[in-house]
Amino acid sequence: xxxxxxxxxxxxxxxxxxxxxxxxxxxxxxxxxxxxxxxxxxxxxxxxxxxxxxxxxxxxxxxxxxxxxxxxxxxxxxxxxxxxxxxxxxxxxxxxxxxxxxxxx
Amino acid sequence: xxxxxxxxxxxxxxxxxxxxxxxxxxxxxxxxxxxxxxxxxxxxxxxxxxxxxxxxxxxxxxxxxxxxxxxxxxxxxxxxxxxxxxxxxxxxxxxxxxxxxxxxxxxxxxxxxxxxxxxxxxxxxxxxxxxxxxxxxxxxxxxxxxxxxxxxxxxxxxxxxxxxxxxxxxxxxxxxxxxxxxxxxxxxxxxxxxxxxxxxxxxxxxxxxxxxxxxxxxxxxx
Numbered sequence: 001x002x003x004x005x006x007x008x009x010x011x012x013x014x015x016x017x018x019x020x021x022x023x024x025x026x027x028x029x030x031x032x033x034x035x036x037x038x039x040x041x042x043x044x045x046x047x048x049x050x051x052x053x054x055x056x057x058x059x060x061x062x063x064x065x066x067x068x069x070x071x072x073x074x075x076x077x078x079x080x081x082x083x084x085x086x087x088x089x090x091x092x093x094x095x096x097x098x099x100x101x102x103x104x105x
Numbered sequence: 106x107x108x109x110x111x112x113x114x115x116x117x118x119x120x121x122x123x124x125x126x127x128x129x130x131x132x133x134x135x136x137x138x139x140x141x142x143x144x145x146x147x148x149x150x151x152x153x154x155x156x157x158x159x160x161x162x163x164x165x166x167x168x169x170x171x172x173x174x175x176x177x178x179x180x181x182x183x184x185x186x187x188x189x190x191x192x193x194x195x196x197x198x199x200x201x202x203x204x205x206x207x208x209x210x211x212x213x214x215x216x217x218x219x220x221x222x223x224x225x226x227x228x229x230x231x232x233x234x235x236x237x238x239x240x241x242x243x244x245x246x247x248x249x250x251x252x253x254x255x256x257x258x259x260x261x262x263x264x265x266x267x268x269x270x271x272x273x274x275x276x277x278x279x280x281x282x283x284x285x286x287x288x289x290x291x292x293x294x295x296x297x298x299x300x301x302x303x304x305x306x307x308x309x310x311x312x313x314x315x316x317x318x319x320x321x322x323x324x325x326x327x
Binding site for chain 1: 108199
């Protein structure tokens with residue numbers, strides 16, 4: 001793997017995934033769509049960590065450990081975020097991110 | 106062998122990027138969630154290709170098995186407002202601005218930096234064919250109980266707090282809970298809604314009253 005595919009190729013794929021996720025998180029009006037974009041960005045970061053582990057420090061496990069912690073945090077984020085979406089839907093009857101603006105001055 | 110790996114990598118990269126593009130552009134949110142599952146599978150395959158087998162399994166278990174299902178559940182619980190026909194993307198100049206920001210970030214900042222930087226990849230050990238020293242699942246388990254024990258515990262606490270927090274946030278008091286309509290009631294409701302209604306909601310704001318009564322038509326008087 002390391003001989004056949006250069007590290008840059010993996011990093012470019014991860015960067016593309018990150019930018020697509022950023023676009024999704026910024027451009028979706030639906031709160032669930034925003035969360036999906038955030039998940040894409042977290043996945044891109046994970047690919048980066050695993051690629052760096054594999055190519056640069058294959059004998060240490062730190063990269064994979066970090067990736068697992070990020071998956072853990074992403075799971076917590078998804079659970080709380082979707083619970084908030086459901087609570088917002090119940091109280092405001094909308095999941096549009098632009099309509100939930102009661103904190104706006 | 107190298108060519109095969111390159112082809113597999115190209116296919117996986119195409120799957121990941123293509124599915125991600127579909128996630129952010131497709132109109133129907135359910136379809137977006139299904140594309141997201143495809144993208145997660147692609148990322149898992151990439152982990153497998155990078156010889157991180159445990160992470161690949163964790164990816165499938167956590168992302169494909171749990172987070173996607175959670176997202177699908179959230180979509181279905183809010184399906185009255187996430188259906189088709191609703192505009193899903195921000196409109197006009199905001200869409201183009203975000204697209205330009207993302208594309209420029211990739212084309213100007215990320216890709217040139219990644220390609221121009223010289224990564225000090227370690228030299229291959231010995232003659233070609235010798236197996237690389239590669240940390241595996243055994244090292245991972247040992248790291249979790251020795252070096253990263255504190256972080257491991259903190260992660261456990263974080264998951265517990267997230268679990269409790271999600272329950273508290275999404276909990277619905279019994280008195281305010283809506284009853285699921287039976288088929289006959291839904292039929293009645295649809296008949297009632299089909300007739301033109303003289304009283305319309307005020308055209309100003311989209312009624313963002315906190316503590317709004319849940320779906321007034323669907324409410325069953327008790």
